[in-house]
Amino acid sequence: MRQDEIKAIFDQQAASYDAQWAKTAPIKDCLYFLLGSLFAELPADARILCVGVGTGVELAYLAHKNPTWEFTAVEPSGPMLDVCRQRAEKEGVASRCHFHEGYLDSLSASGSHDAATCFLVSQFILDQQRRSDFFREISRRLKPGGILASSDLASDVESAEYEVLLRAWVNMMAASDISPEAIDRMRKAYSNDVGVLPPGRVASIIEAGGFEPPVQFFQAGLIHAWLSKRAPGNAA
Template sequence: MTETENRAAGKFDAGRAAEYAVQSRIALAGYDACHELAACLLAADLGPGRAARILVAGAGGTAQEILSAARLEPLWHFSAVDPSAPMLELAMAAVGEAGLAARTTPMLGEVADLPEEPIYDAATLIGVLHHLPGLPAKQAVLAALAARLKAGAPLILAGNRHAYASKPLFLAAWGERWRMQGASSNEIAAKLGKIRQGADPPASDQEVARLLTQAGFEEPTLFFSSLFWGGWITHRRA
């Protein structure tokens, strides 16, 4: 794992992993809806009822990508990849509770650690890209995904875009989300500081599209937006 990857994974230690399921749903209004739509898009794209291998990059935490998709498609098998051991353990606990352990292979590490073979029918990268500092790290993970997807395979990409300081109203609305949940002013300031710590979202929807096309994907289509968050579907170019 590179130094950049180690820093990104290190942010998700045992303490942050434990609060992830609650905090992610406050920070992202529509958390569950985004994951459900992602599953529906993949099922519609691949065709319902067929077997498929799905690469879930950054699966740690709630494993919501797997839980949502598995409800729709009983013949899908999931490879759950994450560089953070506490986050991957949390995800696999959720997978086990849902009775999906036999359909999910956990892999501690990066997508680049997997064999470079185009064996996957689809992939997801949700809530990851904005944690990787700098364009080279973002380009690297997208290229690694492209190398492991079959030609024409769909990719769901979702995460924050826009520099946080560039959207002060959105930042203030984030604070109001926590106030709605009973957080104090000091708690809100601390939570906003944690969100901004080390995060480096793509600058715009256009930059997301550039990153994807440079990595070997088609022009993406936006299917979900919530404050800073965006969700796109694209396909590996043939």
């Protein structure tokens, strides 16, 4: 699936996205709870880069926990970014946010951010070299020693384990008021349009993008998450 096709899907889903996925909130709540702990030692004036911010849930979570942090919200889908902006305005954190509509490569590589988030984004990049290049673009926008919290769907799709996790995942989606047609499309997408790779391979891709070896800190079903530190000498 091409970038423009993926963007069009998220454009169409923006208005109903949060409601559609509301019943999966326990997964996100746990991920964000851990995220707050992982970012706990960042400075009081930290700048956070949120890549593929979507509707801005993780941005709002971090902004409320850290009232002096500033955020750069990057999102190629204009309608999704509009929802993010509206959320930030409603919750009183918009003054600390810079909203950038577009892909990461259109954002200045200033190396000025203390940390970054990138949740369920890189999985849409099927070419593994391009996927590493994507993580390198993130690392170039971090300060030396800056940290990245990222998550993606991950599993060895040839394994029996994947079949168990996929069945549970589909059952969870079915309980989330998602239509049978959408679930069928999801199954096909995971086979053809989403780069679902073994967790170790995803970690290697992140490392090849200019980070020290990532530490996996979370798994819920097919979602895996890693904490990574920008590697020394990775020039901005």
